[in-house]
Amino acid sequence: MQRSPSSSALTTATLRPLYQAAQVRELDRRTLASGIEGFALMQRAASSAWHSFRARWPQARSVSVVCGAGNNGGDGHVLAALAMQSGLKVQRVSMQPLEALEADAARAAMLASAAGVGVTLYRPDMVFEGDVIVDALLGIGLSREVEGDLRAAIEAINAAGRPVLSLDIPSGIAADTGAALGVAVSADCTVTFIGDKVGLHTGDAPGHAGEIYFRPLGVKAQAFFDILPAAWRLEESWLAAAFTSRPRAGHKGTFGHVLVMGGAPGFGGAALLASQAAARLGAGKVSLATAAEHVGPSLTRCPEVMAREVRGGADAAAMTKGADVIVVGPGLGQDAWGQAVLQSALQADVPLVVDADALNLLATRWPTLSRDNWILTPHPGEAARLLECSVAQVQADRPAAVRALQRARGGVVVLKGAGTLVAGPGGLVVCPFGNPGMASGGMGDVLSGMLGVLAAQFDELELATRLGVLVHALAGDGAAKEHGERGLLASDLASYARVLINP
Structure with missing residues (x-):
């Protein structure tokens, strides 16, 4: 029996690589070590997410940005500043007092405040007022079940009946497994950064992430040969390479x-x-x-x-x-x-x-x-x-x-x-x-x-x-x-x- 030959176009090298959270953090660390400032990378992430926001919801006139305490929240603070500068009405909600934030997250919060964006500390009875909600709560560092105010905030986002954009990963989804850890944001789209995550594409995640946009932020993950992808994402382009014309004989x-x-x-x-x-x-x-x-x-x-x-x-x-x-x-x-x-x-x-x-x-x-x-x-x-x-x-x-x-x-x-x-x-x-x-x-x-x-x-x-x-x-x-x-x-x-x- 004659068999179809293998094709160089049908190797994992032609697919999008997927990474685990620890690998993405290492890519981030090496990028910073190469001379790129952490806050500059945060600004890139927020800018790319903002462009996706405007492309997806061009008619939006207001936005609620819900910010956690870490760098994911920092991305949210910068996006809030960009939204304000573009003329949107911005409701910025912080899970922590701004004075308790540290490092780049604190700098991002100061940037938003300098741009004239007000801030409200999260409370359980809060109403999200924006035409669109931006989820910048947790990012990829989550390793245990969500509880307390974070759980309440996620439930409130889901109950608001507004379209949602998640930054990097829907809050509550485990980046390595795709499992929802107790509760997770149900987003209409997710903009993920630096390296695409395995957990965005399997398990509970497909029901929470919506449409996924990958933004590498200038980081060439595959240039680091010792950081091998944890998986690869199948692509429709494989079909043309695999199913060529049959032999006439x-x-x-x-x-x-x-x-x-x-x-x-x-x-x-x-x-x-x-x-x-x-x-x-x-x-x-x-x-x-x-x-x-x-x-x-x-x-x-x-x-x-x-x-x-x-x-x-x-x-x-x-x-x-x-x-x-x-x-x-x-x-x-x-x-x-x-x-x-x-x-x-x-x-x-x-x-x-x-x-x-x-x-x-x-x-x-x-x-x-x-x-x-x-x-x-x-x-x-x-x-x-x-x-x-x-x-x-x-x-x-x-x-x-x-x-x-x-x-x-x-x-x-x-x-x-x-x-x-x-x-x-x-x-x-x-x-x-x-x-x-x-x-x-x-x-x-x-x-x-x-x-x-x-x-x-x-x-x-x-x-x-x-x-x-x-x-x-x-x-x-x-x-x-x-x-x-x-x-x-x-x-x-x-x-x-x-x-x-x-x-």
């Missing part, structure tokens, strides 16, 4: 034979969805190993899929011969039939995509099994079972969870959810695409079928996984854009994905 064998194994008695839909997705993404051949009752419906739904009855392990093992990639798990069940089918897949010496009940069986029946040539695709519940922890623990630090699972099980691991993560030998990537309409039955089955065909067509399993996650999310976004999020079905995605992968 190609044939069915050129484009891969995908075998989908699943659909226990009474659970046929998932396997049918995975099979059809594999066919729509360009597999040369798709076979389906399923219970007898699902063969007829499969032929009706998609006659191009070669569906065959599987009664047990012997039938399943016979079907694995000749497959280039096996997708196992959709509708598999966890009884004897599912166990026999999964064992047949595990004995095959081809790449596997392992999903749904196959993951649950791995957790209970093969708790220590690992291999290099498989893709595991758990949602948080399945990841928790594989890691023997709670779903809350997985969601509290999704990057750590997916890395731990990849170390334990090998291969490539996809942790599904808002800000899907892909962990493999080449590092961690985050998919910033997708939408709430995709929170419906069968979406994971469609993803597994897409991953199967791409694993059959690309030399690198990790690259195929990243592309599959990207195509799946963008297809969901395309379907939602055209018809809306409510009522989006998994079966809608295949046609949108087909458009994306054709040059």
Whole structure:
């Protein structure tokens, strides 16, 4: 079988790097050590945020700027001065008395006062008066649950019913994990500085950050070769580089034979969805190993899929011969039939995509099994079972969870959810695409079928996984854009994905 060659345009070097909070602080420290004054960097941040503010809300005539005690608050004080100089009515709210501020934050507060901006010390009954609220409360230093006046201020911002701009990160979101620490600001947009943060793109953060604008402030993070990105952000530009024209002399064998194994008695839909997705993404051949009752419906739904009855392990093992990639798990069940089918897949010496009940069986029946040539695709519940922890623990630090699972099980691991993560030998990537309409039955089955065909067509399993996650999310976004999020079905995605992968 001929496989698509790897492309230099499909490496992490072409993606936006993402950093942890400690790394961003180190980048900031080194920038200051190079001779740039800290207050000058603060002014750059405030100026870039102000430009984003004016671009987003050109009709705004007033603004409430809520400032914390640190440098994030300092950014807010400078932005308040810029807003005043531009003729806006400014309500500046400080969580601390100005005389208690220190270093650059104190200097920023003095600048705003010199510009004629009044200041009010925060109180619980305060009403935010601006057309837009600027959240400059906490920044990236948060490491514990928000409480006290800070919690009350965040709740008041969210209850105000006004659009919100967050500086660097929505207050209350952990920069490394994306988890909301008790409560977090729900912003319409976030302007983040120096280095983009991992936690802005996964977990709770996508529901709080709104549109994200990255402003490096003149800092070239990747020039510091010893500060390696914690992750990278997938980009739509990868599609054109990956899905070039097919060879004119190609044939069915050129484009891969995908075998989908699943659909226990009474659970046929998932396997049918995975099979059809594999066919729509360009597999040369798709076979389906399923219970007898699902063969007829499969032929009706998609006659191009070669569906065959599987009664047990012997039938399943016979079907694995000749497959280039096996997708196992959709509708598999966890009884004897599912166990026999999964064992047949595990004995095959081809790449596997392992999903749904196959993951649950791995957790209970093969708790220590690992291999290099498989893709595991758990949602948080399945990841928790594989890691023997709670779903809350997985969601509290999704990057750590997916890395731990990849170390334990090998291969490539996809942790599904808002800000899907892909962990493999080449590092961690985050998919910033997708939408709430995709929170419906069968979406994971469609993803597994897409991953199967791409694993059959690309030399690198990790690259195929990243592309599959990207195509799946963008297809969901395309379907939602055209018809809306409510009522989006998994079966809608295949046609949108087909458009994306054709040059």
